[in-house]
Amino acid sequence: MDFNKNLVELLFWKDIISGDEAAFSSIFKSYYKPLFNFGKLYTSDKSIINDSIQDLFMDFWEKRKNLNPDVDVKSYIFGGFRNKLFKKINQRSFIKQFGDDNVKVGFELSYEDIEIEKESDKLKVLKLNKILNQLPPKQKEVIYLKFFKGLDNEQIAEVLKINYQSVKNHVYRSILVLREKSKKEDHKN
Amino acid sequence: MKKEKTIVNIEDLIQNESFRNWILNNEYNTYWEDFAIDSAKNAHLVERAKTFFLTFNAFEEKFSDFEVEEQLYSLKSKLDVDFHKKRRSSFRLVLATLAIVLISGSFFFNKFYPADNTSNYNTSPAEGLIEQINNSNTPKLITLSDGSSVLLQPKSKLSYSNEFDIVKREVFLEGEAFFEVSKNQYKPFFVYSNEVVTHVYGTSFRVIAFDELDEVKVIVKTGKVKLRKSNIIDKYDLNEITLLPNQAARFDRNEKLFDKVIQIEEDKQMESDLTKIDKLNFVFVDTPITQIFSTIEDLYHLRIEFTQDNLENCFVTTSLSDVPLPEKLKILCFSIGDNTTYELVGNKIIINSDGCK
Numbered sequence: 001m002d003f004n005k006n007l008v009e010l011l012f013w014k015d016i017i018s019g020d021e022a023a024f025s026s027i028f029k030s031y032y033k034p035l036f037n038f039g040k041l042y043t044s045d046k047s048i049i050n051d052s053i054q055d056l057f058m059d060f061w062e063k064r065k066n067l068n069p070d071v072d073v074k075s076y077i078f079g080g081f082r083n084k085l086f087k088k089i090n091q092r093s094f095i096k097q098f099g100d101d102n103v104k105v106g107f108e109l110s111y112e113d114i115e116i117e118k119e120s121d122k123l124k125v126l127k128l129n130k131i132l133n134q135l136p137p138k139q140k141e142v143i144y145l146k147f148f149k150g151l152d153n154e155q156i157a158e159v160l161k162i163n164y165q166s167v168k169n170h171v172y173r174s175i176l177v178l179r180e181k182s183k184k185e186d187h188k189n
Numbered sequence: 190m191k192k193e194k195t196i197v198n199i200e201d202l203i204q205n206e207s208f209r210n211w212i213l214n215n216e217y218n219t220y221w222e223d224f225a226i227d228s229a230k231n232a233h234l235v236e237r238a239k240t241f242f243l244t245f246n247a248f249e250e251k252f253s254d255f256e257v258e259e260q261l262y263s264l265k266s267k268l269d270v271d272f273h274k275k276r277r278s279s280f281r282l283v284l285a286t287l288a289i290v291l292i293s294g295s296f297f298f299n300k301f302y303p304a305d306n307t308s309n310y311n312t313s314p315a316e317g318l319i320e321q322i323n324n325s326n327t328p329k330l331i332t333l334s335d336g337s338s339v340l341l342q343p344k345s346k347l348s349y350s351n352e353f354d355i356v357k358r359e360v361f362l363e364g365e366a367f368f369e370v371s372k373n374q375y376k377p378f379f380v381y382s383n384e385v386v387t388h389v390y391g392t393s394f395r396v397i398a399f400d401e402l403d404e405v406k407v408i409v410k411t412g413k414v415k416l417r418k419s420n421i422i423d424k425y426d427l428n429e430i431t432l433l434p435n436q437a438a439r440f441d442r443n444e445k446l447f448d449k450v451i452q453i454e455e456d457k458q459m460e461s462d463l464t465k466i467d468k469l470n471f472v473f474v475d476t477p478i479t480q481i482f483s484t485i486e487d488l489y490h491l492r493i494e495f496t497q498d499n500l501e502n503c504f505v506t507t508s509l510s511d512v513p514l515p516e517k518l519k520i521l522c523f524s525i526g527d528n529t530t531y532e533l534v535g536n537k538i539i540i541n542s543d544g545c546k
Contacts, residue, residue: 028261029257032261033250036252037249040248040250053260054260054264054267058264058267058268061268107248109247113247113248116247125243125247128244129244132244146204147204147245148245148248148249175200178199179198179199
């Protein structure tokens with residue numbers, strides 16, 4: 001099944017390169033929501049997220065002839081979006097620094113955001129959210145892409161521009177921390 | 190059933206597709222039911238994985254298709270390509286739609302809705318519901334609070350609550366109606382009619398369930414529809430049948446059995462139930478807006494008022510399939526221009542516009 005999905009994306013990617021507007025619209029529509037939510041990991045400024053998505057797809061269309069037809073489409077799009085977003089966040093920040101240091105990573109979630117009826121479930125969600133937010137930034141990103149967006153380790157390495165082995169380490173470490181912390185939280189109650 | 194590999198930690202659980210479907214879509218799965226009650230450790234794992242899913246879901250921003258269309262529109266206008274004038278072969282359009290469905294399905298948590306909806310099917314309308322009865326000779330349009338539209342046929346009754354429940358949308362039908370349900374993967378939409386429960390997320394379909402007839406019929410136009418027996422007749426039969434576009438099913442009320450029709454065209458009796466609205470695909474290429482309006486007037490049995498002079502020379506290329514009437518009007522107004530709005534008053538639509546750009 002996964003193979004088929006990747007195949008469809010790749011076919012569409014090739015159609016975009018050859019100037020097919022319908023394929024371009026389809027890819028945009030299917031990636032808009034996932035990218036927007038990925039962006040929320042780094043900023044609560046929705047306009048900056050939307051601008052980055054728009055810029056990314058403008059580039060795709062305008063420079064389509066130079067796009068690599070054989071990329072892993074998902075990691076290419078997620079990675080490209082992350083670059084655009086980081087540039088914009090850095091441009092807006094007051095402290096002029098190079099690198100990603102201006103970008104904060106966090107799962108911002110308030111009690112009102114959680115549309116869950118059962119109060120006990122709601123509290124569990126808030127608790128887990130707190131634990132997730134205590135992870136180091138890179139681990140947050142890895143966890144998000146792996147568990148929220150279903151990317152595999154190789155794709156994550158591509159998106160975050162780190163090597164495969166460090167993705168594995170990040171996953172391993174964050175799982176350990178999550179397990180420890182949730183045990184502690186459970187004991188508190 | 191395929192053998193699951195041994196589950197040792199929460200990571201395995203979260204990434205296991207059949208587990209996800211079990212938790213998120215309430216799919217019936219004996220393997221996971223057994224797994225969860227096998228040991229206290231397993232129960233704890235399942236509970237934690239569920240919390241993970243709920244947290245992911247709370248973090249996701251929900252968008253309507255319309256908002257995505259708007260973003261695409263603004264992108265295209267920046268690119269300033271003559272996108273709109275280009276004509277596409279219908280094959281391409283079909284392929285594009287198919288791909289959207291396929292690709293968006295590939296994002297893990299799209300289909301999520303809060304998992305504590307325990308499928309407790311009510312069979313009769315509760316107190317405090319709005320009842321609409323159509324005693325006239327023509328279909329009656331009803332728009333629901335979630336933006337869905339229903340064409341209620343003569344001699345039919347629809348009951349629903351003004352505000353839907355937090356986890357599900359439920360309506361009760363006696364007679365016949367054509368439904369166009371607004372997409373909301375977090376809130377499934379249920380139609381209860383005689384012994385049949387129809388379960389969708391956002392699709393269009395027809396339900397025929399007159400009390401005096403021996404069968405209940407469901408005919409799908411777009412999207413995916415699941416059917417099951419109501420728990421008044423069988424509490425424990427959780428089997429569902431799934432229908433795709435152009436498929437239908439009859440429920441034999443005496444035998445209490447479903448019969449699936451794979452191709453409506455090959456079932457003459459079922460095909461005769463279809464009306465214009467079941468058949469039209471709502472794809473318009475360079476079509477005068479006035480002509481689209483008269484199509485809508487004809488299909489929904491209502492009147493559209495607009496200033497002829499303003500809209501005479503407007504041509505639109507758009508696909509309005511698989512969205513309810515309010516969404517169709519929104520998309521049309523959006524394609525005409527910034528200063529175009531609509532009002533739906535009874536069975537009259539008023540278009541306010543100073544013309545297309």
